[in-house]
Amino acid sequence: MSARVEIINKGFFTTVQDGGRTGYAVMGVPESGAMDRQSFFQANALLNNTKDAAMLECTLVGPTIKFFQDTYFVITGAHTKATLEGEPLKIGVPTLARASQTLITSKISQGTRCYIAFGGGIESAITLNSKSWYTPITSNNHIRNGDTFPLGISTYDISKGAHRKYKYAYSSAGRVHTIKAYKGPEYRLLDYNQQQLLQQPFTVSKLWNRMAIQLQEPVYNKLEGIMTSPVIPGTVQLTPSGKMIVLMRDCQTTGGYPRILQIAQPSIDTLAQLQQGDNVLLSVT
Amino acid sequence: MYNFTISRLGEYALLIQVAQKPSQDLLQWLICKKEQLQSLPAVEVVFTYNEILVKFLLPLEGRYDTIRASVEEILNSSIESTGINGILHRVPVCYNSQVAPDLEEYASQVNLRVDQVVALHTSPVYPVYFIGFLPGFPYLEGLDSKLHLERKATPSQFIQPGSVAIGGAQTGIYPQRSPGGWHVIGSTPVQLFDVNKNPQSLFKAGDSVKFYAITLEEYKVYER
Numbered sequence: 001m002s003a004r005v006e007i008i009n010k011g012f013f014t015t016v017q018d019g020g021r022t023g024y025a026v027m028g029v030p031e032s033g034a035m036d037r038q039s040f041f042q043a044n045a046l047l048n049n050t051k052d053a054a055m056l057e058c059t060l061v062g063p064t065i066k067f068f069q070d071t072y073f074v075i076t077g078a079h080t081k082a083t084l085e086g087e088p089l090k091i092g093v094p095t096l097a098r099a100s101q102t103l104i105t106s107k108i109s110q111g112t113r114c115y116i117a118f119g120g121g122i123e124s125a126i127t128l129n130s131k132s133w134y135t136p137i138t139s140n141n142h143i144r145n146g147d148t149f150p151l152g153i154s155t156y157d158i159s160k161g162a163h164r165k166y167k168y169a170y171s172s173a174g175r176v177h178t179i180k181a182y183k184g185p186e187y188r189l190l191d192y193n194q195q196q197l198l199q200q201p202f203t204v205s206k207l208w209n210r211m212a213i214q215l216q217e218p219v220y221n222k223l224e225g226i227m228t229s230p231v232i233p234g235t236v237q238l239t240p241s242g243k244m245i246v247l248m249r250d251c252q253t254t255g256g257y258p259r260i261l262q263i264a265q266p267s268i269d270t271l272a273q274l275q276q277g278d279n280v281l282l283s284v285t
Numbered sequence: 286m287y288n289f290t291i292s293r294l295g296e297y298a299l300l301i302q303v304a305q306k307p308s309q310d311l312l313q314w315l316i317c318k319k320e321q322l323q324s325l326p327a328v329e330v331v332f333t334y335n336e337i338l339v340k341f342l343l344p345l346e347g348r349y350d351t352i353r354a355s356v357e358e359i360l361n362s363s364i365e366s367t368g369i370n371g372i373l374h375r376v377p378v379c380y381n382s383q384v385a386p387d388l389e390e391y392a393s394q395v396n397l398r399v400d401q402v403v404a405l406h407t408s409p410v411y412p413v414y415f416i417g418f419l420p421g422f423p424y425l426e427g428l429d430s431k432l433h434l435e436r437k438a439t440p441s442q443f444i445q446p447g448s449v450a451i452g453g454a455q456t457g458i459y460p461q462r463s464p465g466g467w468h469v470i471g472s473t474p475v476q477l478f479d480v481n482k483n484p485q486s487l488f489k490a491g492d493s494v495k496f497y498a499i500t501l502e503e504y505k506v507y508e509r
Contacts, residue, residue, distance in 0.1 A: 022340070025331045027478070027486040028416040127480055136461045137420060137480055185292065185300060227307070228417060228424060230331055230338035234295050254333055254417030254424075262295045 003071055003151040005118065007143050008102065009064035014143045015210075016122055019052030021130035021137075025253045031233060032132035035113055035210060035249050035272035037265070039077035042166060043117035046074045046094050048156045053121025054131040056143070058114050060275075062105030063143065065116070067097040072119035072156040076166065078111025078273055092166025094119075094156060111273035119154025134250055176201055176279040179267040183284060184236060186258035189223050195284075198261075202244070204278045210250040213271055215280070218242035221258075228256045234268045236261035246271060287314060289360055291353055296344040299356060301337040307426060309369075311335060312414060316491050317364040325355060332490070333415050333424070371491035373410065376458075376473050378449050378496045379504035380406075384472035387437075391451070391468040395434050402470060403498050405429045406449075411456065413492040421460035421478025423488040428456045436466035447472045449496070471496075474507035 007014075017040070020033025034040030034057055044053050056063070062080055074094045075082055082089040082105040084097055091114075097103060108114055124131050127138050135141045190198075197219045207214035221242040230253065231237070237245045237257035246263060247255075248271070261284065263271065274280070287303045294300040305311050315332045322330045328340045345352060380403045382388045392399045411425035418424075428451065436452045444450065444465040449458050452467035459465060460477035473496075477487045488494070499507070 022328050024420075024485070025329055025340075026416065026490075027484070028418060028420045028422050029485075128485065136478075182293070182295065185294070185302065227334045229333045229336045230294075230300065230417075232294060232298060232338070232340070252418050253331060254415070265296050 002123075003069040003118075003120065003154075004148050005068070005071070005151065006066045007063050007145055007147045007149075008066050009104075010143050010145050010147075011058055011063040011105070012061035013059040014056050014063050015133040015141070016054050016124055016131055016143075016149070017057045017133070018054040018121075018131045020249065021128055021132055021134070024128050028253050029128060029137060030134055030211075030250050030252060032130065032134045032137075032210075032250050034115065036077055036115070036269045038269045039113075039115050042092070043074050043076040043115045044121070046076070046092065046166060047072055047117055047119050047154070049117065049119065049121050049152075053117070053152070054124060055115050055117035055122060058105065058108065058116060059112060060108055062108060062114055062116070064105070065103045067099060067101050067103070069099050071097050071151065072154055073097060073103070074117050075105065075114055076117070077114040078108045080108045080114040081106045112275045113272055118151050119156040120152030123150045123152045176281050177270055177274065178283050179270060179280045180264040180283050180285065181236065181261040181267070182264065184259040184261045185229070186223070186226060186238075187260050187284075189258060190260060194219055194221075198282055198284060202280050202282065204274050204276055204280070205243075206276045208275055210248055212248055212251060213246045213274065215244045215246065219244065223258045225256045226258055228254050229259070231255040231259060232262075234263035234265070235259050236263060248272065286361065286363070287311070291356060293345060293349065294338065296346065297341050299339045299341075299345070299352070301339070301356070301360065303335040303337075305335050307334040307414060309412065312412065312491065313369050314364055316369060318360060321359045321362070322356065324359075325352070331415070331417075333417065369491040371413070371489075371493055373493050373495060374488065376475055376494055376496050377499040377503070377507065378407070378471040378473050379499050379501055380471040381501045381504070383501060384445075384504060385448070385469050387450075387468040388470050391434065391470055394468075395432060397431065402432065405432055406451075406456070406470065407496045407498055409495075411494045411496075413488045413490055413494060415490045416486055416488060418457075419459065419461055419463055419478075421486045421488070423457055423477070423492075423494065425456050425494055428454055430454070432456070434468060437468065440464050440466035441469075444469060445472065447474060447477075449473055472504065474504055
């Protein structure tokens with residue numbers, strides 16, 4: 001029987017994500033994939049998985065998971081309280097769970113999303129070239145109690161994995177996060193005052209999810225909408241009300257608001273770890 | 286041939302902007318250039334009314350000039366004028382307030398009777414420019430100017446799948462349940478996007494759409 005894991009307690013909001021869905025944007029299908037790619041790729045590297053192997057992306061409160069076979073797993077991303085059979089675990093350290101053992105992850109702190117990867121990766125259904133969940137492309141929106149996930153064949157080997165070090169430790173505690181941004185296609189339409197306003201600190205509003213993060217403080221906007229044009233994760237749109245919307249991994253493929261900025265990839269990962277009330281400073285280059 | 290500018294959009298994508306209003310000629314050029322650009326080591330190429338986005342798997346840093354030169358060469362080459370080999374889709378629409386919550390209100394806002402709205406909406410052949418916004422959502426051109434109406438001030442929380450709607454100068458069909466600011470004037474029982482079909486999207490760029498009216502009874506039979 002092939003390896004599998006079962007969700008005992010689903011936590012707050014957890015999805016299956018891989019490296020993303022390419023080739024279907026022309027049909028209006030979003031890219032999806034892990035929100036924080038650095039944490040995602042490192043989890044797979046630590047387990048000697050293939051680069052894009054699917055894993056669980058957990059938001060705010062992680063799940064409780066039961067193992068049925070001896071299975072290597074690792075947690076990366078935001079700091080998460082986690083125990084295996086009551087023993088506290090370290091973030092970024094591959095651990096062997098024995099058959100019938102239970103992993104309990106709970107509150108996520110210093111960040112918003114953690115990744116739980118298993119040796120061999122999650123071998124769930126592939127929809128349009130990807131295992132990433134995105135309704136309506138996939139039937140599931142988030143994991144439920146009792147869901148089971150088949151795992152691939154692990155190629156983890158302690159001798160290989162031991163000298164890989166987990167590099168990316170996310171820390172948030174009360175600081176302002178610098179977000180690197182390039183000028184977007186409509187940046188030049190902004191007037192001098194608007195460009196100056198972009199230099200103030202911004203707060204993540206209550207609208208933050210896998211599709212987009214809206215920033216709280218408005219930049220006034222007199223620009224007209226643009227003809228519907230391509231957008232990608234990291235595109236910053238300026239809405240008619242002057243609010244900036246940073247598009248994230250599940251964003252639509254086209255949009256009609258001026259694209260004033262384009263966030264640098266590493267900073268998209270940083271944004272993926274933010275939530276309501278967190279502060280950002282845009283560094284426009 | 287058109288004048289265009291090329292710029293980067295983030296580390297992995299190139300954006301080509303054509304200083305031109307949408308037209309059938311431009312659409313044909315875009316469809317042709319999309320095909321040609323796929324010969325690059327690009328992950329995918331998408332276009333909208335007058336822009337083309339070329340996404341790459343690897344960062345452009347260090348090879349931008351080389352790639353840009355290839356893109357320019359492709360864009361400057363002539364295209365075969367074979368015309369657009371699109372499909373004409375005849376799409377049944379039930380224009381009835383039972384399945385189109387905004388129909389009456391919309392008709393009064395544009396100062397037309399419902400039957401006039403239906404006649405004007407079903408008369409053109411709408412070219413499909415591209416698919417965007419939601420999986421399978423067609424961007425159609427050619428809505429009669431008498432039917433133009435600004436989007437709702439407050440978007441609806443849930444627009445039902447199959448809703449045929451008007452927003453500003455555009456008309457389209459919502460393939461999935463979604464929030465949206467367009468006025469829903471009808472509903473089609475036709476499924477626009479199905480992951481189990483190939484191709485998954487009913488429409489593609491270069492196709493065209495002609496709506497025809499069906500009754501509520503026909504709609505219900507069709508829906509089964």
